[in-house]
Amino acid sequence: MAYWLFKSETSTWSWDQQKAKGDAGEEWDGVRNYQARNFMREMKLGDLGFFYHSQKDREIVGIVEICAEAHPDSTTDDDRWECVDIKAVKDLATPVSLDQIKQDPRLAEMVLVKNSRLSVQPVTEEEWKIVLELGGTTL
DNA sequence: GCCAACGTTGGC
DNA sequence: GCCAACGTTGGC
Numbered sequence: 001m002a003y004w005l006f007k008s009e010t011s012t013w014s015w016d017q018q019k020a021k022g023d024a025g026e027e028w029d030g031v032r033n034y035q036a037r038n039f040m041r042e043m044k045l046g047d048l049g050f051f052y053h054s055q056k057d058r059e060i061v062g063i064v065e066i067c068a069e070a071h072p073d074s075t076t077d078d079d080r081w082e083c084v085d086i087k088a089v090k091d092l093a094t095p096v097s098l099d100q101i102k103q104d105p106r107l108a109e110m111v112l113v114k115n116s117r118l119s120v121q122p123v124t125e126e127e128w129k130i131v132l133e134l135g136g137t138t139l
Numbered sequence: 140g141c142c143a144a145c146g147t148t149g150g151c
Numbered sequence: 152g153c154c155a156a157c158g159t160t161g162g163c
Contacts, residue, residue, distance in 0.1 A: 007161090009160095009161085032147095033146075033147095034146085034147095035146090054160085054161060054162085055160090055161060055162080058161090058162075098162080115144090115145085116144085116160085116161060116162065117144070117145060117146085117159085117160050117161065118145095118160095119160085
């Protein structure tokens, strides 16, 4: 089981929109970055991820599950681009802000901190547990 | 709204 | 295959 983090600007695709899709889930399309795509290719059914709002809110708000492995991105004919489908699992009881993450020395190595521009990124099991704890959430 | 950091593109 | 120019992202 691997853990991931998906980043989205609230105005582009919000957590509320993701939740509205329910168990059907939704394509995580529109990614045009090789690193991000490569991570999506590694994802397996049932892997879990965080849903992060970038820009204005800057906080992790929820938990998602991979419900379809990498397939061609339906928003482009360019066959270089693939994406996975994700579905909302649950809200974090308390959102975990970027500030909190930066203040916690245990999370100093998170990709979110190290490479803020990467929109799809891996999360270690250690980091996963700490963020859940900060969010007052158990699965 | 600014700007630093980064990724991609294309000319050579 | 290098690197300058450009575009985009996202924190501040």
